[in-house]
Amino acid sequence: xxxxxxxxxxxxxxxxxxxxxxxxxxxxxxxxxxxxxxxxxxxxxxxxxxxxxxxxxxxxxxxxxxxxxxxxxxxxxxxxxxxxxxxxxxxxxxxxxxxxxxxxxxxxxxxxxxxxxxxxxxxxxxxxxxxxxxxxxxxxxxxxxxxxxxxxxxxxxxxxxxxxxxxxxxxxxxxxxxxx
Numbered sequence: 001x002x003x004x005x006x007x008x009x010x011x012x013x014x015x016x017x018x019x020x021x022x023x024x025x026x027x028x029x030x031x032x033x034x035x036x037x038x039x040x041x042x043x044x045x046x047x048x049x050x051x052x053x054x055x056x057x058x059x060x061x062x063x064x065x066x067x068x069x070x071x072x073x074x075x076x077x078x079x080x081x082x083x084x085x086x087x088x089x090x091x092x093x094x095x096x097x098x099x100x101x102x103x104x105x106x107x108x109x110x111x112x113x114x115x116x117x118x119x120x121x122x123x124x125x126x127x128x129x130x131x132x133x134x135x136x137x138x139x140x141x142x143x144x145x146x147x148x149x150x151x152x153x154x155x156x157x158x159x160x161x162x163x164x165x166x167x168x169x170x171x172x173x174x175x176x177x178x179x180x
Contacts, residue, residue: 037059046063064098086109091124124174125139
């Protein structure tokens with residue numbers, strides 16, 4: 001196994017890992033006015049842990065398997081844990097095309113600062129485009145009067161086949177629903 005570690009930086013974009021088993025770690029970064037964008041593939045192990053992200057002009061953390069078609073193999077080794085995300089223009093965390101992700105112990109507040117009415121941009125945690133199954137546990141989501149988040153956790157079209165474990169999440173102050 002080859003391991004890559006991304007050191008502290010002002011913005012992180014991982015274009016795509018190789019198509020053989022590889023572990024990519026994005027750990028302990030402090031990002032101001034930028035976020036973390038990652039394109040993964042079915043062989044990649046991705047861990048995004050203990051980062052502080054504020055003021056992103058898009059999503060705070062966004063992970064996409066570019067080959068997210070329904071029957072294609074998808075990344076199954078994604079962990080997003082212990083991050084603090086605030087004031088992102090859109091979602092705090094958006095996951096697309098990844099199966100069995102672990103989203104745990106993150107703190108997300110006052111995202112959707114663009115005041116978007118689009119469902120895929122106005123959630124604290126958003127699963128979209130064949131992002132099936134996984135664990136969503138122990139996250140703290142808060143929308144103060146300055147925040148514009150409509151949904152706490154939005155499973156959108158992602159609950160068709162593989163189940164999610166959803167437990168011990170704290171959600172406060174959403175404009176529409178806590179879970180959608």
